[in-house]
Amino acid sequence: MKRAALYLSLLLFFASCSAPRYARGPESSVIESRRGQLGKIEAVTYRSSEPRLEERRMVVYLPESYGRDTLRRYPVLYLLHGARGNETTWADSADVFRRVDSLRREGKAEDFIIVLPNMNHYFGERDYNGGHAQNAVRAFWLLTGEAERYFIHDVVMRVDSMYRTIPEKSGRAVAGLSAGALQSLYLSAGNPETFDYIGLFSPYVYPTFAAAGHGDVYGGLWPRLERQFADPPALFAIYIGKADFFYPHVAQFDRKMDRKGYPHEMIVSDGGHKWSNWRVFLTDFLQKVFR
DSSP states (O other): OHHHHHHHHHHHHHHHHHSOOOOOOGGGOHHHHOOSOSSEEEEEEEEOOSTTOSEEEEEEEEOGGGGTOTTOOBOEEEEEOOTTOOTTHHHHHHOHHHHHHHHHHTTOSOOOEEEEEOOOOOSSHHHHTTTOOOOHHHHHHTOOSHHHHTHIIIIIHHHHHHSOBOOSGGGEEEEEETHHHHHHHHHHHHOTTTOSEEEEESOOSSOOGGGTTOHHHHSOHHHHHHHHTTSOOSEEEEEEETTSTTHHHHHHHHHHHHHHTOOOEEEEESSOSSHHHHHHHHHHHHTTTTO
């Protein structure tokens, strides 16, 4: 197990050095530059519970019907970025708002709120600096659980207080790519009463040794999964490309899920650890949530 952890850590290090840049950063100003979407984009700056950080930012996309159907409540998809990303990454690199609008016009996706949170670790206000995108190596090695530890209180409960949500398990989904998939996995397993739809795009399942001292967030995955699947989520979907450097690791995870009898989907495509795959994964997942 220790040898496997070391191998995975080295793999993550070299992958983070060579992987393409995943985000262009907040300078893209998603609120000002995006046009043509049917719904409404809001940038929300909120008070952080983290000891060294006073605030964070998230981007919220409200469906077109939200302003019209004022008595209606909506489910929420929390969509997490990967290493080198931030709260604008999914909009910048996958055009998620117009993508979901297009699916809705075709009757292939439900109306739901999309929340793009910033899930990076920062050392303090100066380091945060408006929510910049992280250096890849640093982002991989600093998964210390800070953002995840306060996610339910700071993000989920705040969204429920600000918008007309369905504040229960059946009304929440969480998904992410790469490091964001790892966070989605542990957030959902650690809070089995919170999320009914889980999407893992090119995940790595076990965190690097940097997270070893943060067992409250990253410890005991399989006991947590046992509790989660005692009342199985409506959807637990794992997506991976055959050329992805995480494929052998994810295939092993899938086989163990099968042995445990945990209902889930394993979607395998061609291609590697890159946006051409993640856009396809996202499009498929958007059509499956809240159906």
